[in-house]
Amino acid sequence: CHGCRSRARSLSFQGFSWSLRQNSWWNSQDSNDLPTAENPRILITENVILSDIKKAPPEVYRSGPFVYADVLDYKNLRELVVNNRITWLVHYSALLSAVGEANVALARKINITGLHNVLDLALESCLRLFVPSTIGAFGPSSPRDPAPDLCVQRPRTIYGVSKVHGELMGEYLHHRYGLDFRCLRYPGIISANTQPGGGTTDYAVQIFHDALSTGHHECYLRADTRLPMMHIGDCHRATVEFMQAPECQLSLRTYNIAAMSFTPEEVATEIRKQLPHLKVTYNPDSVRQTIADSWPVRFDDSNAQRDWGWKSTYGLEELVSDMLSSIRDKKT
Numbered sequence: 099c100h101g102c103r104s105r106a107r108s109l110s111f112q113g114f115s116w117s118l119r120q121n122s123w124w125n126s127q128d129s130n131d132l133p134t135a136e137n138p139r140i141l142i143t144e145n146v147i148l149s150d151i152k153k154a155p156p157e158v159y160r161s162g163p164f165v166y167a168d169v170l171d172y173k174n175l176r177e178l179v180v181n182n183r184i185t186w187l188v189h190y191s192a193l194l195s196a197v198g199e200a201n202v203a204l205a206r207k208i209n210i211t212g213l214h215n216v217l218d219l220a221l222e223s224c225l226r227l228f229v230p231s232t233i234g235a236f237g238p239s240s241p242r243d244p245a246p247d248l249c250v251q252r253p254r255t256i257y258g259v260s261k262v263h264g265e266l267m268g269e270y271l272h273h274r275y276g277l278d279f280r281c282l283r284y285p286g287i288i289s290a291n292t293q294p295g296g297g298t299t300d301y302a303v304q305i306f307h308d309a310l311s312t313g314h315h316e317c318y319l320r321a322d323t324r325l326p327m328m329h330i331g332d333c334h335r336a337t338v339e340f341m342q343a344p345e346c347q348l349s350l351r352t353y354n355i356a357a358m359s360f361t362p363e364e365v366a367t368e369i370r371k372q373l374p375h376l377k378v379t380y381n382p383d384s385v386r387q388t389i390a391d392s393w394p395v396r397f398d399d400s401n402a403q404r405d406w407g408w409k410s411t412y413g414l415e416e417l418v419s420d421m422l423s424s425i426r427d428k429k430t
């Protein structure tokens with residue numbers, strides 16, 4: 099039927115995958131064991147590529163089961179949850195801030211319709227649900243230094259609007275129906291293993307690759323643009339610790355988490371301690387600079403520290419030395 103074919107094509111354009119994590123870090127049990135509170139079975143939605151369906155790199159398959167699904171296909175998601183006895187769902191699929199502004203209709207579909215599917219499924223199957231939010235959930239009228247957990251949130255990007263919507267929907271379903279919804283507002287996340295993916299904080303990943311390849315980075319933000327950032331190791335640990343925290347410890351369902359804040363010039367100065375010839379030129383682009391100027395420069399994460407013991411371990415110095423050595427290792 100023509101209708102079905104065109105639907106399949108439009109879904110395949112979304113190109114999202116789900117991975118069922120059963121490696122030792124996420125989940126150490128044998129696949130035949132029944133899930134327990136200590137050994138949840140976790141389904142993670144990830145955004146692999148925006149323009150097509152692609153196989154994941156081999157290391158992804160080596161780390162645990164990896165299956166294809168689309169966050170817009172409810173029946174398919176339900177099948178995955180039922181067939182794999184999933185108990186926790188970690189929902190990462192989303193279009194980020196800059197790419198969302200370039201394709202608002204797609205961002206609305208993935209970030210809002212996709213999220214509704216996941217919320218419905220979590221409620222129906224009694225899943226513990228994690229949905230990340232972001233510094234992008236704040237806007238020009240929010241307090242910026244620092245931004246507290248509870249304050250005015252009037253973001254001016256579709257990404258931010260969809261994230262505030264996610265925070266509020268999840269909290270509503272928690273209060274009304276008891277959904278175990280958990281949400282952390284992430285800073286810009288910096289990883290040597292993930293390529294920049296259409297965000298406003300992407301420069302803080304790209305600068306390391308450029309420093310080690312050409313020695314020149316052209317930055318699309320002004321030199322003094324300060325944003326909250328976090329090393330991927332801290333981000334993973336925060337997420338696991340938060341997901342494992344007993345419900346009675348959580349006074350909120352959406353928490354800020356912080357590690358450090360820096361500007362492009364500050365990270366460049368730190369990189370130059372190892373690579374003194376790094377040259378950075380500044381050519382601010384109006385979309386990303388406007389977005390960055392509306393975001394917090396610092397996060398207040400005192401509630402996360404008090405309620406479930408959050409503490410970051412990477413500062414700017416540790417982040418830079420880990421990024422440079424990890425990227426060097428991957429090249430050799």
Ligand code: AKB
Binds near residue numbers: 231234296299
């Ligand atoms: C982005 O820049 O859009 C993301 C984020 C801060 O949420 N990295």
